[in-house]
Amino acid sequence: MIDKFSIPCIILSGGKSQRMGEDKSLLPFGSSSSLIEFQYNRLKPYFQNIYISSKLDKFSFLQDKKELIIDENIDIYSPILALQTIIKTLENEKVFIITVDTPFITLEIIEKLINSSNNFDITIAQTSFGTHNLCGVFSKTTLTLIEDMIKSDIHKINYLIKNSRTQNLYFENEEEFLNLNDKAEYKKALKIIN
Numbered sequence: 061m062i063d064k065f066s067i068p069c070i071i072l073s074g075g076k077s078q079r080m081g082e083d084k085s086l087l088p089f090g091s092s093s094s095l096i097e098f099q100y101n102r103l104k105p106y107f108q109n110i111y112i113s114s115k116l117d118k119f120s121f122l123q124d125k126k127e128l129i130i131d132e133n134i135d136i137y138s139p140i141l142a143l144q145t146i147i148k149t150l151e152n153e154k155v156f157i158i159t160v161d162t163p164f165i166t167l168e169i170i171e172k173l174i175n176s177s178n179n180f181d182i183t184i185a186q187t188s189f190g191t192h193n194l195c196g197v198f199s200k201t202t203l204t205l206i207e208d209m210i211k212s213d214i215h216k217i218n219y220l221i222k223n224s225r226t227q228n229l230y231f232e233n234e235e236e237f238l239n240l241n242d243k244a245e246y247k248k249a250l251k252i253i254n
Contacts (some may be wrong), residue, residue, distance in 0.1 A: 062106065068110065068176055070110075070155055071103070072194060075161075097121045113131070114128065115130070140209055147202065159240055162238070182225040184229070191228055
């Protein structure tokens with residue numbers, strides 16, 4: 061029996077998947093019928109609560125529809141809008157955010173991000189490649205800035221990160237942060253998982 065994280069996990073799955081050319085969250089992955097199902101099943105045992113953030117309900121495997129957070133604004137694709145809806149929807153002071161297309165982020169990485177997040181508004185992962193802006197812990201304290209950004213039509217996650225008390229935690233292994241943006245990265249990930 062493992063101690064589950066009390067902080068909720070939210071898998072972001074509402075992007076356009078433009079570079080992939082089709083909805084990457086629904087692509088088959090490993091022994092799962094879709095990448096989103098793989099991520100959900102992989103992470104669920106470690107969190108007391110897990111949610112999927114999306115523009116619409118496209119997840120037939122999801123038994124409990126309370127685990128789905130639909131963006132308030134379904135016309136504009138922006139992680140800032142997704143964060144606003146997530147933070148407003150959930151009561152928690154902090155949430156752990158991960159994207160659907162990063163299936164190799166380990167439990168050790170997640171644990172380090174959560175355990176190091178206490179005195180910060182945002183705690184995100186960094187590798188030699190750069191920061192991984194949507195892999196980390198986000199606090200309710202960011203909501204005012206997020207709402208101001210939306211009013212000002214600012215949708216850059218970097219803006220939120222630069223204007224918050226942010227901590228970047230460094231991780232060595234770049235491979236664990238492999239991001240499935242296009243067909244080549246998807247094929248590479250399939251080789252790893254198989």
